[in-house]
Amino acid sequence: MKTIESQVYAFSKNNEPCATVQPGEVLKFKTLDCFSNKITGEDVTMADLDYGYDVANPAAGPVFVEGAEVGDVLVVDIYDIEVASEGTISTDDHCGPLFETTGYRTKKITISDGMADFNGVKFPIDPMIGVIGTAPDGDDVIDGYVGNHGGNMDNKLITKGARLYFPVRVPGALLQMGDVHATMGDGEVCGTGIEIPACITVRVQLVKDFELNWPVLETHDRWYVNACAQEYNEALVNASKELQRLLMRVTGWDGVETYMYMSVQSDVEVSQGCKPCEVPLSLRFGTPKLPQFPPLVVQP
Template sequence: MQIIQDQVYSFSKDHAPAATAVPGEVLQFNTLDCFSNRITDESVTMDTLDYGYDGANPAAGPVFVEGAEPGDVLVVDIYDIRVADEGTVATDDHCGPLFEGTPYRSRKVPVKNGMATFNGVSFPINPMIGVIGTAPAGDDVIDGYVGAHGGNMDNHLITKGTRLYFPVRVPGALLQMGDVHAAMGDGELCGTGIEIPATIVVRVDVLKNFELHWPVLETFGPCGRWYVNASAPEYDEAVMNAAKELRRLLMAVTGWDAADTYMYMSLQSDVQISQGCKPCEVQLSLRIGTPKLPQFPPLVG
């Protein structure tokens, strides 16, 4: 199994691949935390941390996947996420609805036997990947930002056992990932989860000639669902982006017209905020999930 540990700080078509993989290959990504492991103890806070382009949200990669061409879809199955035994949560001066009057602070959070402990309160961890995606065809996008390529989606459903689908916009797709959280609530209110170094094991594949505009997440089991992940500076545009893509995909498999599909979505599809720590300059990231329909073909595939 190839191990990818080179770190990059942007999604770019110009990055030299750290590795080359074939469809069906299993890969290991070794990641730093979103601070590049620089908050070494609680005396280090974000007011003294140089948290610019070359310091935030490093991602391991990128990986060139053979056979992936623009117009295809890159499929990523998350097999495992193994986290370190300590993570960090911190406040910033511009993240989240309560940033005004909240002091800079860092807290180290120990992780042991699948449990995290914050100020004496223990709760189960749910390791998830904050930053994952492929290279855009246009300008570079720094890792801390989100877009139609993926990036900093901060969706806590991106965890072990899920499958992701990304539009391929450059040859080889150039997959990269990082910014693992041991735990994070929807919205990521103060701008950080339990930021933690991790080892991620995934399998990559290529779906040829499939139109996809935004990343899609698939979950499995009795309550398996499809989620379209989208973003924009504000909620109304972000929800429109996700809803339009979900409606297009549902219409393609059901044969329903736009009005019937829209009504069905209102009955069965949930809008959920992944990251909304405004006034942080990162766009609002959300997802719309809909149940799988066994009587119809898969939404993506």
């Protein structure tokens, strides 16, 4: 099994691959936390970091997948996420709905036997991947941002057992991932979850020549389109159009019937919305699996 340890700070078609893998191969990504492991104690805050391009949200990779061509879909199965024994929550003075009353503070969180300890309140962890995706075919996108290539989706459902589908926009796809959270609430309102170093085990596969405009997440019982924009309404339109298109393809329903079905059976959930910082809002639009129809995305 290949282990991926190189770190990059942007999704870019110009990133040099650190490894080449075959479809069907299993590999391990060793990731830093979103602060590049630079917050070493509670006396260190985000104010002490030059939290810019070369510090924020490092991702392990990128990996070149043999045979991945523009117009294909890269399939990533999350086999396992192993986290360190300590994580970090940190605030700043310009992020989240309560930013005007929030200064800089850091809290270290102990992880033991699958439980996090916050001031004596213990709760189970559910490790998830915040940053994951493929390279865009246009300008570079720093790892802290999100787009139709993936990136900082901060979708708390990207956990062990999930499957992701990404559009391939450059040869080899150039997969990278990082920004693991031991746990995170929808919205990530203060700007961080329990940020933590991790080892992620995945399998990569390909679907040839399939149109996908936004990343799709598959869980055991639902499909989710992941989309984003600076404002909620635009992000919702982006996700709705893609979910409608995919549902129409497999059901044969027209656009209006599909729209009606989405309204009564599908849910819009905000993944990351720690406004007013400049990072786009990330949301997911999920719909139940329909066993009487083919899968929403062609299977590898």
